[in-house]
Amino acid sequence: MRRNFEITMKLVEMQSLLEFYNKTEIHGYCLSCPDHNRNWSCPTHDFNEYEYLKKYKYAYIISGKIIINKNLNENEIIKKFENERRIFSDLLIDEEQYHNDSIALIAGNCYKCDRCTKLDGKECILKDEMRYSLESLGLKVSDILKEILNQQILWIKETTPEYLITVGAILLYEKDDLVLINGR
Ligand code: SF4
Known part of the structure; x- marks a missing residue:
């Protein structure tokens, strides 16, 4: 699948990533999301998110910058973003096969099914x-982007943003070079 985003990434120790953990604040934002409680990948979880993250020693923080054509209208921008964030997330999930027991954190909620079974209470x-x-694990993405990748999130407001950014991670037990994401 063709990538229409520019990758930036950095490997950090888990302890550094956990400095951005603030479940109370982040999950507070989730309460006002229109998709709240409609997808199993979103909070509330039946496990301790901090402990889930702490199991791993390292994290690649990875962003995908999507340049936005200023002639696109809002619906077209959203469609483009949604398409690219799935390609980006698939890439992160595909990377797992090269690293024992690694796990990808995708951009946004799970998109594996047309209709998440949570909507039907299953x-x-x-x-x-x-x-x-x-975000779903209680990490503040805007600060992670700024402090670790030196990038800034832009939003769709009155004017067309120059770019939009998707953000994810690969969590690892040991240091390793990325394979697919590096384009090798
Ligand atoms: S979309 Fe499907 S795979 Fe994803 S959380 Fe919902 S039921 Fe599970």
Whole structure:
């Protein structure tokens, strides 16, 4: 699948990433999301997010910058962003196969099924394939981007943003070079 985003990444120790953990604040934002409680990858979780993250020793923080054509209208921008964030997230999930016991944190909520079973009060049907996002685990993405990758999130407001950014991570038990994401 063709990538229409520019990758930036940095490897950090888990302890550095956990400095951005603030579950109370981040999950507070989730309460006002229109998709709140509609997808199993989103909070509230039945496990301790901090402990989930702390198991790993390292994290590649990875962003994908999507340049936005200023002639696109808002709906077209959203469609483009949604398409690219899935390609970006698939790439992160595909990278897992090269690193023992690694796990990808995708950009945004899980998109594996056309309709998440949470909407019908049923269990997730693809538990092995479902992935969480940084936000979903209580991490403040805007600060991570700024402090670790030296990048800034732009939003769709009155004017067309120059770019939009998707953010994810690969969590590792040992230091390793990335394979697919590096384009090798
Ligand atoms: S795999 Fe399907 S059921 Fe599970 S969280 Fe994702 S969309 Fe929902």
